[in-house]
Amino acid sequence: MTDKPTLDPSCLRPETDPDTFDEVWVVHGGSTILPQQHNGLRSFRSVSQLTETLAGRLAHEQMGLRLYAAGSEDFIWKTARIAEQAGLSRDEYSLFKLGPLTRTVMCAHCHTLTRNISMTLITCDGCGATLEVRDHFSRLHGAYLGVQADAETPGILPTVEALT
Numbered sequence: 001m002t003d004k005p006t007l008d009p010s011c012l013r014p015e016t017d018p019d020t021f022d023e024v025w026v027v028h029g030g031s032t033i034l035p036q037q038h039n040g041l042r043s044f045r046s047v048s049q050l051t052e053t054l055a056g057r058l059a060h061e062q063m064g065l066r067l068y069a070a071g072s073e074d075f076i077w078k079t080a081r082i083a084e085q086a087g088l089s090r091d092e093y094s095l096f097k098l099g100p101l102t103r104t105v106m107c108a109h110c111h112t113l114t115r116n117i118s119m120t121l122i123t124c125d126g127c128g129a130t131l132e133v134r135d136h137f138s139r140l141h142g143a144y145l146g147v148q149a150d151a152e153t154p155g156i157l158p159t160v161e162a163l164t
């Protein structure tokens, strides 16, 4: 395979050389992709396939493993939960957000997760409420908090802005 993913070295700690990684796992997103390993590169057809395999793998790992996860915010926080459930400490895994600046927002009222949000005001996928996206982040849910946008003054909405 020649499509070994390239990691932007600037997102890694200075002493980290991606060429020294024992393994690189990547999601290719095709239904014909089977879990396979070739020269340390392992391909998966979906994030869920990769994370399920990771959970099984980490359950049998010994101390000393270092895990680097790079991808969407959803992906890196899901990976963080798996790492913590397997007993890795925060020093043993590193997370790097890649791709467009979007957030997953959890509605404070119905707890529905609305994904790929890029603006400060959204409509909840669950209850339809107009939510203002806050900077409060829940690691447990891997999501930012969204609260009723006109809670203080019904009918008066804050200005819509792009998330930064």
Ligand SMILES: [Zn+2]
Residues within 6 Å of the ligand: 107, 108, 109, 110, 111, 112, 124, 125, 126, 127, 128, 129
């Ligand atoms: Zn809701």
